[in-house]
Amino acid sequence: MLSSAPSGIYGVMAEFDTPTELVQATNAAAAQGYHKMDAYSPFPIEELNHPLHLHRNKLPLIVLIGGIIGGLTGFLLQWYITVYNFPTNIGGRPLFSWPMYIVITFELTVLFASIAATFGLLGLCGFPLPYHPVFNVPRFSLATRNGFFLCIEADDPLFDLDKTKSFLNGLDPKEVSEVAN
Numbered sequence: 342m343l344s345s346a347p348s349g350i351y352g353v354m355a356e357f358d359t360p361t362e363l364v365q366a367t368n369a370a371a372a373q374g375y376h377k378m379d380a381y382s383p384f385p386i387e388e389l390n391h392p393l394h395l396h397r398n399k400l401p402l403i404v405l406i407g408g409i410i411g412g413l414t415g416f417l418l419q420w421y422i423t424v425y426n427f428p429t430n431i432g433g434r435p436l437f438s439w440p441m442y443i444v445i446t447f448e449l450t451v452l453f454a455s456i457a458a459t460f461g462l463l464g465l466c467g468f469p470l471p472y473h474p475v476f477n478v479p480r481f482s483l484a485t486r487n488g489f490f491l492c493i494e495a496d497d498p499l500f501d502l503d504k505t506k507s508f509l510n511g512l513d514p515k516e517v518s519e520v521a522n
Contacts, residue, residue, distance in 0.1 A: 351474035355514035377497035407457020415449030
């Protein structure tokens with residue numbers, strides 16, 4: 342089913358009084374089949390992770406890949422220099438003496454992993470994002486104090502403006518608003 346949202350609409354947002362109501366509404370929306378939605382509250386609510394699909398975190402994999410690339414870079418760079426590019430036999434030691442590579446390999450592993458963590462987090466969070474359409478809803482300023490909001494986005498395959506509004510109204514919210522782009 343294609344989305345039938347008018348152009349210029351980001352989604353529909355409902356405001357709730359308590360975090361329990363927000364969790365129940367989010368679970369109901371997920372059970373209804375909505376996938377493209379987000380919840381906003383003044384504090385983290387762990388029960389929202391599963392219905393919002395936040396439990397699938399890609400950041401550890403990005404950090405692991407960055408660390409592996411850093412470790413391989415450090416090790417192969419030292420091998421290339423000491424064995425291939427500038428072989429120097431000092432004191433009868435072998436050209437490929439891997440124990441001396443450990444320190445630089447470790448340091449580049451940590452460096453690349455931390456850089457991957459920084460840019461991976463920024464990329465996954467969508468930063469820098471100087472503006473978001475939910476700020477067009479006047480009551481959304483309460484999300485940092487005592488408001489609990491659920492926004493179903495117009496990109497969702499099940500989104501129909503009238504049906505989504507009536508669905509959210511059926512969850513007994515304080516207010517339902519259209520979110521303009």
